[in-house]
Every structure is written in structure tokens, then in C-alpha cells.
Amino acid sequence: MLKKLLSLVALTTLLLPAKAQTSFNANNRFEQLESTLPTPNSYRTASGSPGKDYWQQRADYDIKVELDDINRKIIGSETITYYNNSPDDLPYLWIQLDQNLFEKNAPGKTTKTGEIKNGISAGAFQELTDPKDYGYKITAVKDAKGNPLRHTINQTMMRIDLPTPLKSGASVSFGIDWNYLITEYYGRSGYEILGKENIANYFIAHWFPRLAVYNDVYGWQHKQFMGQGEFTLNFGNYKVAITAPNDIVVGAGGELLNPNQVMTATQLKRWEQAKTATRPVEIVTQDEAIKAEKSVPTGKKTWVFKADNVRDFAFTASRKFIWDAMQVDVEGKKVWAMSYYSKEGNPLWGKYSTMVVAHTLRSYSKRTVAYPYPVAISCHATAGGGMEYPMISFNGGRPEADGTYTENVKNGMIGVIIHEVGHNFFPMIINSDERQWSWMDEGLNTFCQYLAEQEWDRNFPARRGEPQTIVPYMRLDSKNQVPIMANSENIMDFGNNAYAKPATALNILRETVMGRELFDYAFKEYARRWAFKQPYPADFFRTLEDASGVDLDWFWRGWFYGTEPVNQSIETVEWFGIDTQDPTVKKAGDKAVAEAKAKTMSAIRNKTDIKRTVVEENPDLTDFYNTYDRFAPTEADKKKYQDYMASLNEDEKKLVSEGKNFYVVNFKNKGGLPMPVIVKLSYEDGTDEVLRFPAEVWRLNDVTAKKIIPTSKKVVKWTLDPFYEIADIDTEDNSFPREPAQPTKVQLFKMQGRTYSGGPNPMQEAKNAKEKSGAVTGSKNN
Ligand SMILES: [Zn+2]
Numbered sequence: 001m002l003k004k005l006l007s008l009v010a011l012t013t014l015l016l017p018a019k020a021q022t023s024f025n026a027n028n029r030f031e032q033l034e035s036t037l038p039t040p041n042s043y044r045t046a047s048g049s050p051g052k053d054y055w056q057q058r059a060d061y062d063i064k065v066e067l068d069d070i071n072r073k074i075i076g077s078e079t080i081t082y083y084n085n086s087p088d089d090l091p092y093l094w095i096q097l098d099q100n101l102f103e104k105n106a107p108g109k110t111t112k113t114g115e116i117k118n119g120i121s122a123g124a125f126q127e128l129t130d131p132k133d134y135g136y137k138i139t140a141v142k143d144a145k146g147n148p149l150r151h152t153i154n155q156t157m158m159r160i161d162l163p164t165p166l167k168s169g170a171s172v173s174f175g176i177d178w179n180y181l182i183t184e185y186y187g188r189s190g191y192e193i194l195g196k197e198n199i200a201n202y203f204i205a206h207w208f209p210r211l212a213v214y215n216d217v218y219g220w221q222h223k224q225f226m227g228q229g230e231f232t233l234n235f236g237n238y239k240v241a242i243t244a245p246n247d248i249v250v251g252a253g254g255e256l257l258n259p260n261q262v263m264t265a266t267q268l269k270r271w272e273q274a275k276t277a278t279r280p281v282e283i284v285t286q287d288e289a290i291k292a293e294k295s296v297p298t299g300k301k302t303w304v305f306k307a308d309n310v311r312d313f314a315f316t317a318s319r320k321f322i323w324d325a326m327q328v329d330v331e332g333k334k335v336w337a338m339s340y341y342s343k344e345g346n347p348l349w350g351k352y353s354t355m356v357v358a359h360t361l362r363s364y365s366k367r368t369v370a371y372p373y374p375v376a377i378s379c380h381a382t383a384g385g386g387m388e389y390p391m392i393s394f395n396g397g398r399p400e401a402d403g404t405y406t407e408n409v410k411n412g413m414i415g416v417i418i419h420e421v422g423h424n425f426f427p428m429i430i431n432s433d434e435r436q437w438s439w440m441d442e443g444l445n446t447f448c449q450y451l452a453e454q455e456w457d458r459n460f461p462a463r464r465g466e467p468q469t470i471v472p473y474m475r476l477d478s479k480n481q482v483p484i485m486a487n488s489e490n491i492m493d494f495g496n497n498a499y500a501k502p503a504t505a506l507n508i509l510r511e512t513v514m515g516r517e518l519f520d521y522a523f524k525e526y527a528r529r530w531a532f533k534q535p536y537p538a539d540f541f542r543t544l545e546d547a548s549g550v551d552l553d554w555f556w557r558g559w560f561y562g563t564e565p566v567n568q569s570i571e572t573v574e575w576f577g578i579d580t581q582d583p584t585v586k587k588a589g590d591k592a593v594a595e596a597k598a599k600t601m602s603a604i605r606n607k608t609d610i611k612r613t614v615v616e617e618n619p620d621l622t623d624f625y626n627t628y629d630r631f632a633p634t635e636a637d638k639k640k641y642q643d644y645m646a647s648l649n650e651d652e653k654k655l656v657s658e659g660k661n662f663y664v665v666n667f668k669n670k671g672g673l674p675m676p677v678i679v680k681l682s683y684e685d686g687t688d689e690v691l692r693f694p695a696e697v698w699r700l701n702d703v704t705a706k707k708i709i710p711t712s713k714k715v716v717k718w719t720l721d722p723f724y725e726i727a728d729i730d731t732e733d734n735s736f737p738r739e740p741a742q743p744t745k746v747q748l749f750k751m752q753g754r755t756y757s758g759g760p761n762p763m764q765e766a767k768n769a770k771e772k773s774g775a776v777t778g779s780k781n782n
Helices: 006-016 025-028 096-101 122-129 265-276 286-293 348-367 408-423 423-431 438-458 467-474 494-513 516-530 536-548 555-560 582-598 601-609 635-647 650-658 743-751 762-772
Strands: 001-006 058-068 073-083 090-096 137-143 152-153 155-167 171-181 190-194 197-206 236-247 249-252 281-284 298-309 315-318 322-329 333-341 375-380 385-390 392-395 568-578 661-669 677-683 686-691 702-709 715-720
Touching: 001 171, 025 555, 122 762, 137 152, 137 155, 155 171, 197 249, 236 249, 249 298, 249 333, 265 281, 265 322, 281 392, 286 322, 315 392, 322 348, 348 375, 348 408, 348 423, 348 438, 348 516, 375 385, 385 423, 392 408, 408 423, 408 438, 423 438, 438 494, 438 536, 467 494, 494 516, 516 536, 536 555, 568 650, 568 715, 582 635, 635 686, 661 677, 661 715, 677 702, 686 702
Parallel strands: 001 568, 058 236, 333 375, 375 392
Antiparallel strands: 058 073, 073 171, 090 155, 137 171, 152 155, 190 197, 197 315, 236 298, 249 315, 281 322, 322 333, 385 392, 568 661, 661 702, 677 686, 677 715
């Protein structure tokens, strides 16, 4: 690269902002979101916090339920007390009947599309052909005196017509009786049969008719339960009495009120020990659980739980359960961390589950609000995946029958427990509307999960959070993507859209756009403002700006409302130095250039071909110009230079004499999504330096951004995004001079086959080799 010389005066004009050249929409990208976000009001302010008139409804439940293990059926009866805190009188109430998802004509089934390619999966086959009569059988809807209330069922919703409108500020109590057949575990609830004994592990959720939400944003929430969009719920206090065969262990998202009636003396003693233990204590041991598999119930037992200020209630039950517990300190408060799992989960579950629950509570409490509930439970419900409810979650991660497991199963299990226990914060405490916005709980939770995973084990192979891991998704054609701001039921590629992309965006905000200090404060402020309230997207967007003083409208617009990727490149680099105007230096340079240019092919050949020229033959033909040096500075040149130097102040003189380099680097935004420009300068002497320019470098021209970069040392290489921070989908044009193409780190992940499940099982190979050589056999499930 040739260095060009600049005169000092010209520099001042160079420092003016470059003008927009061709057609760009930079202005749209950096314009405020005010026409997109809802108008602030006295319920939700422009700063993103609940307003002075913020209100929300409340529903308290008193439920008696029987688990019929023979028929795998739920039989329940409840009294709901509904508090109308809204400014409106309500002529009717809407109830959610989520179990109707499994009815023959449920909207989730009739609107589902599909095709048959190479056969049909057992799950899909069962769903299409299962003749069982699932869904709620509502046997009574009655007022506080027992008189029937008029009601109308509309698929997964039920309207109860009140005899007189429920006045603003008033409350009403009413009762519902129901029963339903429990489905097989479908990802959120149901039963799972494990082993030959035909014993069901029950994971019971959205099992009682419950109030729909009425709020200031939508009025009554009236999106049917289709299966993908989760739940929109009210806070309330619960008292739940669960009756089950007396050899079954019941765990629930609440505080057990009658331990003396349902636990044995031995169990109660262990329970006491667990209060001060630093490792989980088995309340029911594996040996006891295996014994119980062969037992026959001799009667029934009723487990009574209470849960205050929760938005839902779920429970688990099985005679196969091992149950471990440990009381842990979370921000100065004692919390029970517990796990329920059958022997098929061991050795993984006994070793890790409750420890991971405890870590999750501490990690999330630090970043959001202190965990407010008395209990947090992880249950082993399924081979993969997980599902969350207040204080209780149903999780995957199952070893092989021989007790070995792959690294992916172990890390997948730890990751999913962090995730599902983490949901206690989003959405169980920060009660977002899941039926509308999946990212508000999944995305925020996946982001916190990523942080908690790194705190759990160094270099934990997080699937989501690192910018590089979202690159394959961001490379997709935009017609195969929807923005993060898409309704829960309309999301394509759910895992990437609702979990990974928002989690990555938040990680980029924290590391690259805002910095950890500003981000962490603002994120915690959002959690603090909206704990036990119902936030919507604008409340999140506004709070993060309001508490950090960073204008993020461009970021929300690009990452949350758009589908464009990040793709930056370095197009060109120009190199300049300051012209000292010293005639001695300048003319010597001119001379060198002129001499170089004089070495033409003709001149080289003529040097030998023309033996002697006429003037050489006749020296008397020479004159002044045969010896004149046109590159020697004249007296006039020297005087001009002296005058110039005298006109400069000390700073200017220093700048002229320093010999600084000036580089004009031409960055290009090829992907559309504007992002900060991070560039590493590698110097001639082997050192380097990283410069960071905020995303606003694109505010006048969103395609081309030229930066003038002064350096003392010569730059030999320029590298964009050297720490893989911005999810650039094409890194081959990120260096200047260009380097030969090499695989990006994302491709390396793929080559190694790092996926959530499957993968090699070196633990099993080692065990088999050991057994073959006659060494001790490893621990077995039995
Ligand atoms: Zn989740």
C-alpha cells in the first residue's frame, strides 16, 4: 500500500462528516420507535414502568383434587374468588379450559397442517387416531350459594355470565366441578410410563379451570390455547388438597402444610437434616422407591399445599419417586431446593438436579429480584425438553440403562434444569403475557440461563447466547424468518426465534452495545419494576433505555422488529501521512519518483544500444541545463518553508514533525442490521489495538461508513469483529488485506457434531472396556 501525503490545512476539511451519497434508509433505522410502540398512559409510562393507575386482577383458588391412578383421571372441585381491581364493571368472566386442547375438535388440532413423506411418527399417529375422550368434563358451575351459573364453552375458553355485573373494586366467589382423563406426557403435562411395572409418573399442569386475564392492554385475553403459545395468567393465593393412593409421593409448587400426616417419622427426620445440609438429602431413597414400585395402596392420603402470590399451580406424583431436598440460602432467605425422579434418572439426577436448582436460584436472584417463594423443585419427567410452573418444573436428561451418559445428555440436563427453574423469574414472577409474546419469557430466560451456565462450569458449551451460535439462523432467507416481535402462535423456527435470537441480542447488548454495568443495572431495574406485574414489550424496551441512558430504538428495530442479518466488511483502506512541506524532503522524494519513472524499457535498452550520443561526442554542445539540478531546493523554496513553519503553533509543529499515519478505512454494512464497528489494528511491530465505534456510525449512511484512523505505528492488518461479538454472517470479508477463506467457528461446531442429544458416549466405551478387561463393573440402574 502506498502512503499518500496530505497537507495539514486539508485535514480540517477531512474531519467533516461524510455526506450521504446514494439512496439509503439510515434515517429510518435510527428514527425513534414512538409510532410503533403503544402510546404511554397512566397505567404504563413512557419510561417503561407501571404507571400511577396500574392495576391487575387477582384470582384466589381453593381446590380439592383426587388423582385416580387406576383410570389415570383428575377429579376436581374448586372455589375461585375473583377480585375486580379494574376500573370497569364486568358483566361476564372468561375461564380458560386448557385441557380442551386435547378434545377432538380443539383449534390446536383443526388448524394444524402437515403432510406424510416417509411414514408417520408414533406420536403424530396417536394424536390423529387416539379414540380417548380427552378434555374437560365440567360437571358444575355454581355461585357461592350453590346455584348454577349460566356458562358457555367456546373451545378452550368458557364464559360465565354473572347475574349482575361485577363492580369495579368488588369480588365474587364461585365454584366449578370437573374431571378429565390425563393424557400421556405431551411436553407440558401428562403421565409417563417407565419400566415394565406399568407405573405412571404424573406431571399434572393446566389441570383446573382458571381465570383468563383481563388487563389494560387487551381487555379479556381471548386467544385460544393452541399448544404453542403458553399462558396468560393472574396472580393469586392457592390452597390445594391433593388426594392420591397412600403409596404415592406427591410434590407440588407450594409449601406442604401437613408433613406430619403424609410423611413417615424417618422421612421427617431426614427432612430436618436437609435443613442444614450442604448436599441434597434423600427424603425417599432409591431403595425405598424401588420397593414402592411393587407396593399396592392400602388407602388414600391427602397432601395439602399452599402457594401465595403465584400465577399457577402444578404438581407431580408417583410411587416410583426418589425425593431429595436441601435448604439453601438465597439472598438471605431459606429456600427448599428439591428434586423428584425415578431410578431411571440416576446417577445424573441424584448428583446434579438439586445442586443445579440451588445455583439457578442464586444466579437469577442476583440479576433480577430475590427469589420470593419457599420451594423450588426439579422433576425428571422426560428424556429431553422441559416445562416450567411456579416453584416446580418438569425436566429431561436421562442416562443409558447402564448408568453411563453422553456429555450432551449431562450438559443438556444441567442446561434444561437451569432453564426451567429460571422460568420462576420469567414469567412466573415477571409475569409476561406468554400467549402473545414468547420471547419475553423464553428469550430473557435463555439469556439468564446462558449467564448461569457459565457460572456453573467454566466453558460450559451453551447452545444459545454466544453470537456465533445464531449465525446459521441469521443466514436464512428472510422469507423463512419472522421477527422476534411475532405472536407466539405465528412463530416459525420456535427455538431460534423465541429463545436463541433474543438471548443473543441481549448478550450483545450487554457485552458490545451497552457494557455490563449499564446493562445489568437496567435489566435488574426491569425485573424490579415488573415483579408480580404484567409487562409488555414496550415496557421492556423503554425501561432498558430509561435506566441506562442509551438510545436503543435502532437496536430494538433491527433485532426485534426486523429479520435482516449483521454482515459487515472492510472494503478498502487508504494510507496517508502529513506533508511537512520541507523542500529538502519534498524535492528528494520528487527526485526518487522521477528517477524511478525514468527507468523505462526504451531507456534501459538505449543505455547499451546507443554507444554515444551527439552531445557526449561533443562536450562543447553542453550548457547550464546539462548540469542544473531541478530537485535542489531553491532559496525561494527555503524562505517559503521558513514562513510556513513560523505560521504554525507548537501543537501544529508537533503534529507535522511526528510523522503520524492516517488511515481511511471504508466499512460496509452488507447485511442491513446496523451494529457497532469493532476493528483490530495489527501493527508492524507485532502489537495490536482494538477500536470500537458505536452503531451510530451508520446514522447518515447505513451502507458505507468511512473512518479516519490516526496511528503512530504502521498497520499491517485490519480485522473486523475480532472477538465474534456481533453475529456477522460472513467473516471472510472481515480482514484487510483479505486472508484465504477458512471455516468459521460455527462450522467447526457442526463438524464436531455438537448437538443437544446424541453424540459419542466415551463414558460407556470406558465402562465396557473396563468390564471386558475384568475390572470392577460400574454402577447400574436397577
Ligand atoms: Zn422455556
